[in-house]
Each structure stands twice: as C-alpha cells, then as structure tokens.
Amino acid sequence: xxxxxxxxxxxxxxxxxxxxxxxxxxxxxxxxxxxxxxxxxxxxxxxxxxxxxxxxxxxxxxxxxxxxxxxxxxxxxxxxxxxxxxxxxxxxxxxxxxxxxxxxxxxxxxxxxx
Amino acid sequence: xxxxxxxxxxxxxxxxxxxxxxxxxxxxxxxxxxxxxxxxxxxxxxxxxxxxxxxxxxxxxxxxxxxxxxxxxxxxxxxxxxxxxxxxxxxxxxxxxxxxxxxxxxxxxxxxxx
Numbered sequence: 001x002x003x004x005x006x007x008x009x010x011x012x013x014x015x016x017x018x019x020x021x022x023x024x025x026x027x028x029x030x031x032x033x034x035x036x037x038x039x040x041x042x043x044x045x046x047x048x049x050x051x052x053x054x055x056x057x058x059x060x061x062x063x064x065x066x067x068x069x070x071x072x073x074x075x076x077x078x079x080x081x082x083x084x085x086x087x088x089x090x091x092x093x094x095x096x097x098x099x100x101x102x103x104x105x106x107x108x109x110x111x112x113x114x
Numbered sequence: 115x116x117x118x119x120x121x122x123x124x125x126x127x128x129x130x131x132x133x134x135x136x137x138x139x140x141x142x143x144x145x146x147x148x149x150x151x152x153x154x155x156x157x158x159x160x161x162x163x164x165x166x167x168x169x170x171x172x173x174x175x176x177x178x179x180x181x182x183x184x185x186x187x188x189x190x191x192x193x194x195x196x197x198x199x200x201x202x203x204x205x206x207x208x209x210x211x212x213x214x215x216x217x218x219x220x221x222x223x224x225x226x227x228x
Contacts, residue, residue: 033216042118
C-alpha cells in the first residue's frame with residue numbers, strides 16, 4: 001500500500017504567494033524527506049526531517065512533522081515561477097535494518113503563475 | 115565531483131528485446147538504489163545494492179528483471195523480454211556507505227517499449 005500520500009494532487013497559485021503541501025504516511029519512520037522533480041528530470045533533494053524533529057527550515061522552505069498524526073507539510077514561501085515542479089515526500093521506514101529504499105508518494109504538482 | 119550518472123538517457127526497445135540500464139554512483143558512494151516511475155506517479159523502489167551484493171530486492175518483479183553492482187564498473191538494471199508495460203522512467207540513486215538519509219538521484223533513463 002502507498003506509504004506517502006501527498007495532498008493536494010495539484011496546486012496552482014500566483015507568484016509571490018505561499019504554497020503548502022501535505023504528506024501522510026502509514027508506518028513508523030526514521031526520517032521524512034521532500035524532493036522536487038522538474039518535468040522530465042531527476043529528483044532534487046530539498047530537505048530531510050528526522051523522526052525526533054518537529055520543524056525544519058531551509059531558505060524559503062519550512063517543513064513540519066507530526067509523528068502522532070503521521071503527517072508532514074512543506075511550505076514554500078514567496079513562491080517563484082521557478083518553483084513550478086512536482087513535489088514528493090519520501091519516507092525512510094524504521095525497519096531496523098540499514099539504509100533502505102525510500103517510499104514515495106504520488107506527488108503534488110505545483111504551478112506558479114506569473 | 116560528478117553526480118550520479120545514468121545512461122542511456124533514452125532507450126527504445128521492441129517487445130521481446132532486452133534493455134540494459136547503467137548507473138554510476140557518486141564518487142565515494144557504495145549504496146545504489148533503483149526506482150521506477152510510471153507517468154503521473156511517484157517513484158517505486160525496486161532494488162537496493164551494495165558492491166557485489168543485493169541487499170533488498172523486494173520491489174523487483176519476480177521475472178525478467180535483474181540487477182547487479184559489480185566490484186568494478188556501474189550498476190546494471192537488466193530487463194529481459196521487455197513488454198509495453200515496462201515503459202517508464204528508471205531512476206538510480208546512491209548514498210554514502212553507512213549513511214541514513216538523503217539519496218542522490220541520477221537524471222533517469224526513459225525506456226519506451228514499442
């Protein structure tokens with residue numbers, strides 16, 4: 001079953017506005033990561049938040065993690081046209097082993113209108 | 115420091131042929147992961163390898179798919195007797211030895227089966 005589920009599936013906002021995307025997951029995790037994918041390209045890592053962290057910032061990005069609700073949010077402030085991309089959350093399950101494959105959601109497609 | 119390299123970037127095969135996808139991890143990285151992405155979908159984990167060892171192949175189809183990461187040279191994802199349903203983007207990622215967190219993705223190989 002799908003581990004990460006992003007919400008909404010698509011989001012269109014005006015340049016300068018803030019964009020918020022949400023992610024829910026099912027099992028316990030070591031960490032949760034957000035990646036960006038421009039159309040037809042590979043994934044770019046944005047930010048990682050560990051299971052014992054509640055909030056993390058990186059430039060215009062703010063990520064929160066609520067392990068009790070098994071959810072995370074990604075906020076992009078002061079959006080720019082270049083932020084247009086698909087955004088994926090990926091969880092690193094707490095399987096007790098070594099570095100494992102990440103589990104990705106289907107992504108949120110963000111469109112920033114100039 | 116070159117990133118993760120994948121080749122070819124685009125591969126076209128007819129049904130029944132074999133597809134070989136190559137991935138060279140970042141320098142110093144000994145963990146390699148393969149993912150498949152169908153159109154409008156998130157990435158699905160296929161296999162996790164370290165040098166000369168398959169660590170986790172829980173995401174690999176039981177038949178026709180195989181992967182290796184030899185002592186020398188790139189990691190290879192091999193698909194025998196391809197079918198139209200194999201058409202997808204295949205991404206390779208790598209991470210340093212013993213590191214639990216961010217994975218560094220290559221640009222992907224887009225496989226089209228005619």
